[in-house]
Amino acid sequence: xxxxxxxxxxxxxxxxxxxxxxxxxxxxxxxxxxxxxxxxxxxxxxxxxxxxxxxxxxxxxxxxxxxxxxxxxxxxxxxxxxxxxxxxxxxxxxxxxxxxxxxxxxxxxxxxxxxxxxxxxxxxxxxxxxxxxxxxxxxxxxxxxxxxxxxxxxxxxxxxxxxxxxxxxxxxxxxxxxxxxxxxxxxxxxxxxxxxxxxxxxxxxxxxxxxxxxxxxxxxxxxxxxxxxxxxxxxxxxxxxxxxxxxxxxxxxxxxxxxxxxxxxxxxxxxxxxxxxxxxxxxxxxxxxxxxxxxxxxxxxxxxxxxxxxxxxxxxxxxxxxxxxxxxxxxxxxxxxxxxxxxxxxxxxxxxxxxxxxxxxxxxxxxxxxxxxxxxxxxxxxxxxxxxxxxxxxxxxxxxxxxxxxxxxxxxxxxxxxxxxxxxxxxxxxxxxxxxxxxxxxxxxxxxxxxxxxxxxxxxxxxxxxxxxxxxxxxxxxxxxxxxxxxxxxxxxxxxxxxxxxxxxxxxxxxxxxxxxxxxxxxxxxxxxxxxxxxxxxxxxxxxxxxxxxxxxxxxxxxxxxxxxxxxxxxxxxxxxxxxxxxxxxxxxxxxxxxxxxxxxxxxxxxxxxxxxxxxxxxxxxxxxxxxxxxxxxxxxxxxxxxxxxxxxxxx
Amino acid sequence: xxxxxxxxxxxxxxxxxxxxxxxxxxxxxxxxxxxxxxxxxxxxxxxxxxxxxxxxxxxxxxxxxxxxxxxxxxxxxxxxxxxxxxxxxxxxxxxxxxxxxxxxxxxxxxxxxxxxxxxxxxxxxxxxxxxxxxxxxxxxxxxxxxxxxxxxxxxxxxxxxxxxxxxxxxxxxxxxxxxxxxxxxxxxxxxxxxxxxxxxxxxxxxxxxxxxxxxxxxxxxxxxxxxxxxxxxxxxxxxxxxxxxxxxxxxxxxxxxxxxxxxxxxxxxxxxxxxxxxxxxxxxxxxxxxxxxxxxxxxxxxxxxxxxxxxxxxxxxxxxxxxxxxxxxxxxxxxxxxxxxxxxx
Numbered sequence: 003x004x005x006x007x008x009x010x011x012x013x014x015x016x017x018x019x020x021x022x023x024x025x026x027x028x029x030x031x032x033x034x035x036x037x038x039x040x041x042x043x044x045x046x047x048x049x050x051x052x053x054x055x056x057x058x059x060x061x062x063x064x065x066x067x068x069x070x071x072x073x074x075x076x077x078x079x080x081x082x083x084x085x086x087x088x089x090x091x092x093x094x095x096x097x098x099x100x101x102x103x104x105x106x107x108x109x110x111x112x113x114x115x116x117x118x119x120x121x122x123x124x125x126x127x128x129x130x131x132x133x134x135x136x137x138x139x140x141x142x143x144x145x146x147x148x149x150x151x152x153x154x155x156x157x158x159x160x161x162x163x164x165x166x167x168x169x170x171x172x173x174x175x176x177x178x179x180x181x182x183x184x185x186x187x188x189x190x191x192x193x194x195x196x197x198x199x200x201x202x203x204x205x206x207x208x209x210x211x212x213x214x215x216x217x218x219x220x221x222x223x224x225x226x227x228x229x230x231x232x233x234x235x236x237x238x239x240x241x242x243x244x245x246x247x248x249x250x251x252x253x254x255x256x257x258x259x260x261x262x263x264x265x266x267x268x269x270x271x272x273x274x275x276x277x278x279x280x281x282x283x284x285x286x287x288x289x290x291x292x293x294x295x296x297x298x299x300x301x302x303x304x305x306x307x308x309x310x311x312x313x314x315x316x317x318x319x320x321x322x323x324x325x326x327x328x329x330x331x332x333x334x335x336x337x338x339x340x341x342x343x344x345x346x347x348x349x350x351x352x353x354x355x356x357x358x359x360x361x362x363x364x365x366x367x368x369x370x371x372x373x374x375x376x377x378x379x380x381x382x383x384x385x386x387x388x389x390x391x392x393x394x395x396x397x398x399x400x401x402x403x404x405x406x407x408x409x410x411x412x413x414x415x416x417x418x419x420x421x422x423x424x425x426x427x428x429x430x431x432x433x434x435x436x437x438x439x440x441x442x443x444x445x446x447x448x449x450x451x452x453x454x455x456x457x458x459x460x461x462x463x464x465x466x467x468x469x470x471x472x473x474x475x476x477x478x479x480x481x482x483x484x485x486x487x488x489x490x491x492x493x494x495x496x497x498x499x500x501x502x503x504x505x506x507x508x509x510x511x512x513x514x515x516x517x518x519x520x521x522x523x524x525x526x527x528x529x530x531x532x533x534x535x536x537x538x539x540x541x542x543x544x545x546x547x548x549x550x551x552x553x554x555x556x557x558x559x560x561x562x563x564x565x566x567x568x569x570x571x572x573x574x575x576x577x578x579x580x581x582x583x584x585x586x587x588x589x590x591x592x593x594x595x596x597x598x599x600x601x602x603x604x605x606x607x608x609x610x611x612x613x614x615x616x617x618x619x620x621x622x623x624x625x626x627x628x629x630x631x632x633x634x635x636x637x638x639x640x641x642x643x644x645x646x647x648x649x650x651x652x653x654x
Numbered sequence: 655x656x657x658x659x660x661x662x663x664x665x666x667x668x669x670x671x672x673x674x675x676x677x678x679x680x681x682x683x684x685x686x687x688x689x690x691x692x693x694x695x696x697x698x699x700x701x702x703x704x705x706x707x708x709x710x711x712x713x714x715x716x717x718x719x720x721x722x723x724x725x726x727x728x729x730x731x732x733x734x735x736x737x738x739x740x741x742x743x744x745x746x747x748x749x750x751x752x753x754x755x756x757x758x759x760x761x762x763x764x765x766x767x768x769x770x771x772x773x774x775x776x777x778x779x780x781x782x783x784x785x786x787x788x789x790x791x792x793x794x795x796x797x798x799x800x801x802x803x804x805x806x807x808x809x810x811x812x813x814x815x816x817x818x819x820x821x822x823x824x825x826x827x828x829x830x831x832x833x834x835x836x837x838x839x840x841x842x843x844x845x846x847x848x849x850x851x852x853x854x855x856x857x858x859x860x861x862x863x864x865x866x867x868x869x870x871x872x873x874x875x876x877x878x879x880x881x882x883x884x885x886x887x888x889x890x891x892x893x894x895x896x897x898x899x900x901x902x903x904x905x906x907x908x909x910x911x912x913x914x915x916x917x918x919x920x921x922x923x924x925x926x927x928x929x930x931x932x933x934x935x936x937x938x939x940x941x942x943x944x945x946x947x948x949x950x951x952x953x954x955x956x957x958x959x960x961x962x963x964x965x966x967x968x969x970x971x972x973x974x975x976x977x978x979x980x981x982x983x984x985x986x987x988x989x990x991x992x993x994x995x996x997x998x999x
Contacts, residue, residue: 243734244773244831248787248838249761258786262777 007446017468022438033424034137041424044462047615050625057624064205078206081309086212089158093211093292097150100207100482106150109363110141110372113150123349125330135324141372144379145316152293152320154281155211159218159279164272171230171271181231188224192279193641196282197613198222198630200289205627209617214283214291222279229271233264269332276324281510284317285600288617293496294320298512302603304407306391307520308383314513315382325508335388379424390520397521405527413530417469425461436643444642451639457629464636466608470526470598471591471640474533478590481534482541485506485581489542490549490565490579500546511536512600519604529601529610537593541586548582549575588644595637659743660842660874661708661731666740667724667900671697678703688897688996700726701737702882702898708842713875717882723898724878727875728844731876732765732975733757742978745841762791765842766835770850772827774819774834781806781815782832787838798837808870810864821979825856827861836871843879846883849884881922886930894918911935928957928992936991937981944982945969953980957991964988 045051048060068074094100095107108116114137122130130313140149199217206215237260245259261268287295295315301310363369393401429452436448455464489496514532521526552575560574576583602610609629616626622623667678674697677683683691686701691699697865708714718724718838729735731742733749742749749760766787774783781802782789788798806815807921819827829846835843845864849857859885868875879885885892886906893903894917903913910930913919934953940946948969951960960983970982 158729238771238773240769241773241775242771242773243729244767244769244834245786245790246734247732247761247767247769247844248790248834249763250756250790252760254790259775586964 020367023435024589025646026431026434026438030423030427031419032115033427034330034419036484037424037427038422041426043202045459047611050156050514050621051628053457053459053630054622054624054628057627059624060620061205061623061627062574068208081216082207082212083521085158085162085215086210088162089155089211092154092158092570093151095154097147097154097292098390102280105367105371107364108139109366109369110146111369112360112363114138114361115356115363119352121321121327122338122352125221125327128328128356129327132326136319137320140316140506142376142378143312143316143382145297145313146372148292148294148297148313149316149320152295152317153449155215155218155283155286155293156276156279156324159215159222159283160272160276163219163223163279164213166219167226167271167275170223170270171227171268172234172256172261174231175234175264176256181235184227184231188228189291189316190354191220191224193592193637195592195633196285196600196601197288197596197610198633199282201285201613201616201627204275204617208266209290209293213289214286214390217286217289218279218282221282222275223280225274226271229263229274230268233271234260236267237263237535246323266332266335269328269335273328273332276507277321280317280321280324284510285512288614295510295512298516299603302512302515302519305519305524307516308387310516310519311386311390312383317510317513319498321508321510386520393521394523399522405522408530409527412476413469413526416473417466418563420465420469421462423465428465429456432639432643439643440645444645447642448639450464451635455632455635455639458635460609460612460625460629460632463608463629464632465488465498465613467595467598467610468636469632470530470533470601470606471595471636474530474537474594474597474598475587475591476540477530477534478594479583479587481538482545482586482590483576486545486586487540487575489546490575491571496546496550500543503543506535506539507531511597512603514597515604526601526604526606526608528604529606532599532601533594536597537590540593542588544582544586544589545579548579548586551582554576584644588641589642591640592637595640599633609636655676658709659707660710660712660745661714662741662743663707663731663785664705664741664743665703666704666727666730666742667738668723668730668735669697669699669738671695672722673697674738681772682953689808696956699898701730704740704893704895704898704900706875706900706903707891708876711728711872712890713877713888715877715879715885716881716895717885717889717892718895719880720895722895724793724880724895725846727895728767728846728878732767734759734767735798762787762838764840765844766832766838766840767844767846768828768835768848770847772819772824772831772851774827774830776819779816780811781828783819784837784846784972786834791838801837802833805837808836808867809833818856818887823856824852825860828852828860832863832867836867836873842876845875847878847880850880857884864888882925886925888929889919907931907935928961931957931991933957933960933983934980936987937983938987940970940979940982946972946982947980948972950974951983957988961988961992 063423064074068079096113097106100106114134117137118130120135129217137149139148161461174184184543199221200213203213203220204652207216227394241259241263242255245255250258279390283291283293284295284298290296294317296315297313298310301307301313321463359369364410429449430454433445433449456460458464485499491501512532514536518528518531518535522531556578557570560570565573598606599610599613602608602612602614609632612622612629613626613633615622616624616629659854665678669675669677671951673695677691677697677699683695688699691697700931702798704727706714716724716727724737730737731744733742733752737750740750744760744764749757754758775786778786780798784801784805785798785985787791788801793801803815806812809832811826811829811833814822814826820828822830828851831848836841849860852860864875864877867873875888877888878883881890889906891903891905892909894909895902896917902909902918904912909918910922910925910927911934913922932954933951936957937953948967948971949963950972951963951974953975960971964983965985967992970984972982973980
C-alpha cells in the first residue's frame with residue numbers, strides 16, 4: 003500500500019525495482035506478525051518526555067526573560083512592537099472601535115466604496131462590482147467586524163511581505179549567487195505545512211495578532227520572492243543587451259527595462275502572496291489571531307456546523323474577491339503593460355464619490371455600523387445546521403458505508419502496520435525504500451529523519467499521521483490520474499473542470515473541514531477526506547498538464563499505428579507524463595500532510611492534536627513544539643522519498 | 655594608422671569557461687582545436703586570435719555560420735561580452751582598458767547596436783523606444799523627441815510614432831531598432847544579424863534601406879551576417895570566420911576570385927560570379943596575334959556590366975588603368991564565367 007503512488011511511476015522505468023520494493027514490503031509484513039507491539043515507542047496524550055519538559059523550561063525561561071534579555075528587548079520585542087502597531091493601525095482604520103470612538107475610522111460604507119474604487123482602478127468594473135457585493139455580503143452575514151479583522155491582518159502581512167520580498171526577489175533576479183542560495187530555502191519553506199510556523203513564533207513573539215502577522219508574512223513571502231526573481235530572469239536577453247549597448251547604468255536598466263518587463267509576473271506574485279496570507283491568517287487563529295478564522299475554529303471545536311459554515315463562507319467569499327481582483331489586475335498589466343490615460347476624468351469623479359462615502363462612514367452611525375436588521379447570517383447558519391443534520395441522519399447509510407469501507411480496508415490495516423511495528427522495523431523499511439528509489443543522499447536524509455523523529459518522542463503519533471497521509475495521498479493520486487488523464491485527453495472536460503480546480507486552490511485550507519465535518523462528524527476520516535479534496539486540485543492539474551504537454555506528433559503516430567484509447571493511455575500518455583505523475587505525488591503529499599495535521603482540530607488526533615493542544619495548554623507547550631518538528635521531519639522524509647524516484651527536480 | 659582606422663582589432667580572444675584567461679597565454683592551448691580545448695580544459699573558445707581594421711565610412715561585414723563566433727566577436731567590440739585577451743582600439747583608444755564610466759560614455763555617444771531580435775521595449779511607443787538612448791544619456795524631453803522624430807522620418811516610420819512594437823511587422827520593428835541606434839548619432843553602427851529573423855522580401859528591403867542610409871549618413875558600419883549574398887551586397891570588405899578563427903578577409907571579389915581555402919571556396923561556390931568578379935579576375939596577358947585597338951574598360955568593372963561591350967567588339971577589349979594596359983578580355987573569358995564553368999584560379 004505504501005508504494006501505490008511510487009509504484010505507479012516506477013513501473014515503466016528501471017524494471018526489477020518494483021519487485022525489490024514489493025519484497026521489502028512483504029518482508030515488513032512478515033516481520034511485523036511476530037514483532038508486533040514491541041518497541042513501538044508509544045506515548046499517551048498527557049505524558050511528556052524529557053525533551054518536552056526541556057522545551058517547556060525553555061519557554062518558561064524565555065517568558066521570564068522576555069523583558070530583560072537584550073536579545074528580546076532590542077530585537078524581537080522591537081519587531082513585535084512594529085508589526086503590532088501596523089496591524090493595530092489597520093484594525094483601527096477598518097475593524098475595531100478606535101481613537102475614543104465607538105466605531106472604526108472607516109465604517110462599512112467607506113470600506114466598500116474604497117475597495118470598489120481601488121478594484122475598479124486596477125482591475126476593471128467587473129471585479130469592482132464583485133468586490134462591492136462580496137464586502138456587503140460580509141455585513142449581511144453579520145461578520146463585518148471579523149471580516150475586517152481578517153482583512154486588516156492579511157493586508158498588514160502582505161504589505162510587509164512585499165516590502166521585503168520584492169527587493170529580495172529583485173536581488174535574486176539579478177544575482178546568480180543569491181538565487182542559488184535562496185532557492186533551496188524557498189523550496190523548504192513551501193514544503194512546510196502552514197501549521198508548523200506557528201509554534202516557534204509564539205516562543206519569540208507571544209501569541210496574538212503580532213505573532214499571527216509575522217507567521218503569515220513568513221509564509222506568504224516565498225511566492226513574492228520567487229515570482230519577482232522569475233519575472234526579472236525571463237526578461238528577453240535582447241532587451242537587456244539593447245539597453246546596455248546604449249550605455250544604461252545598472253539603475254537605468256532596472257527601472258527602464260527589467261522592472262517594467264517583469265511587472266506582469268510580479269503582480270502574479272502579489273496575487274499568490276495575498277492568497278497565501280489569507281490562508282495563513284485564518285489558521286493563525288490558533289495563536290489568537292482575531293477574525294474569521296477564530297470564529298471557524300471556535301465553532302469547529304464545539305462542532306457547531308452552522309456557525310462554522312457561515313464564517314467559512316465569508317472566508318471563501320474573501321478569497322474569491324481578493325483573487326479575482328488581483329488576477330484581473332495582473333491580466334491587465336500583462337496584456338497592455340501600458341498606462342491607460344483616457345480615464346483621468348472618470349478616475350477623479352469616482353475618487354470623489356469614494357471619498358464622500360468614506361467621509362459619511364466616518365461621520366454618521368448608519369454608514370459606520372452595518373445595520374443589524376438585514377443580517378442573514380443566522381438564517382444561513384440555521385440552514386447549514388439543518389442540512390448537516392439531514393446529512394448526518396438521512397445520508398448516514400451512504401456516508402457510513404464509505405467511511406467504513408475506507409477505514410477498514412485501508413486505514414486500519416495500514417495504521418496497524420505502521421503503529422504496531424517496532425520503530426527499527428519502520429526505520430529500516432524507510433531507509434531501504436530510499437536506497438532502492440533514490441541516491442545516497444536520500445538514504446542519509448531518510449535515516450536522519452527517522453532518528454530525529456524518534457528524538458521528538460512522538461514516534462507513535464507520527465506513525466498515525468503517516469498512515470493517514472499515505473491513505474489520503476493514495477486517494478489523491480487515484481483521483482489525480484483518473485481526472486487528470488481525462489482532462490488531458492479531452493479539451494471540453496478541461497474547460498469545465500479547470501476553473502473549479504483553480505477556485506478550489508485559492509481556498510484557505512481549513513474551510514474544507516466544515517462541509518466534511520457535517521457529513522462525517524468529528525473523526526480522522528473527516529480529516530482524510532478534507533485532505534484529499536484539498537490536495538486533489540493540484541495533483542489533477544499537474545497530471546492534466548503533463549498529458550497535455552505530450553507532443554501532438556507522438557500521439558498522432560500512436561493513433562496511426564492503430565492504438566486503442568486504453569493502449570494510448572497506458573503505453574503512451576502515462577509513461578510520457580511520468581515526471582508529472584511524480585511531481586503530482588510529491589505536491590499531493592505536501593498538501594495532504596498539511597491538511598491531515600489541521601484535521602487535528604476535528605478529531606484526527608495524532609501530531610495535529612499535539613500541536614493544537616500545545617497552543618492551548620501550557621504544560622503541553624513543549625510537546626506541541628516537538629510535534630511541529632515531527633511534522634516537518636515527516637514532510638522532508640516523504641518529500642525526499644517521493645522526489646528520489648524522479649530524475650528531474652520536482653518543484654514548480 | 656589611427657587616422658585611417660576607426661576600429662583596430664588585434665589578437666582578440668574570447669574564451670568561455672573556468673580560468674579562461676590561461677588559454678590565450680599558453681601556446682600549447684592556443685594551438686588546439688575547439689573540441690580538443692573543451693576536452694582538455696572545459697573551456698569554449700568563441701573568438702580566437704582575430705585581427706582586422708575598419709576604415710572610416712566603411713561597411714565591414716563579418717560572416718560565418720552559426721557557432722563561428724561572429725556574434726560574440728561583435729559583442730566583444732562593445733564589451734557587451736568581456737574579451738579574454740587582445741586589443742580593441744577605437745578611434746585611437748584601447749577600449750578594453752576603459753573604466754566603467756568611460757565605457758558607458760562610449761556606448762552613449764560613439765557606437766550603438768542593432769540586434770537580431772530587435773530588443774525593443776514592448777510597453778513603450780515607437781517614439782519612446784527610439785528616444786530611449788537619448789533618455790539614458792540624459793537629454794531633455796523636448797530635445798529627444800525632436801531628434802527621435804527626425805530619425806523616424808529618416809528610416810521611414812512616419813505615422814507610426816505612437817504605435818507599440820507589437821502592432822508592427824518584423825521589418826517595421828527592425829526599423830525602430832535601427833532608428834534607436836541612429837538616434838544617438840554614433841560614429842559606428844554595429845549590426846548583429848539584424849535581418850535574419852525577417853522574411854526574404856523584407857530582408858531585401860531592409861538591406862536596401864541600410865545601403866541608402868549608408869549613402870545618406872555615411873556611418874562606419876560593422877555588420878554581422880550568416881548570409882553570403884547579404885555580405886556581398888552590403889560589405890566593402892568581408893571577414894569570414896570559422897570555429898572562432900578568421901579564415902579570410904577581403905573584398906567580395908577577392909573572396910570569390912581567390913578563396914583562401916576549401917572552406918571559403920565551398921562557401922562561395924553558388925555565388926553568381928559574373929555579378930561579383932571584375933575584369934581584373936578574368937583578363938589575360940595580350941598575345942602577339944591580338945589586335946590592340948579595341949575598346950577600353952577599367953579593371954574594376956564588374957563582368958556582368960562588361961558583357962555587352964566585350965561581345966559586341968570584334969577584337970579583344972583592353973583592360974586599362976591610368977593609361978597602362980593590364981591585359982585583355984575576349985568573349986571566351988567572359989563566357990567561361992557567365993556559363994559558370996570554374997576556370998578562375
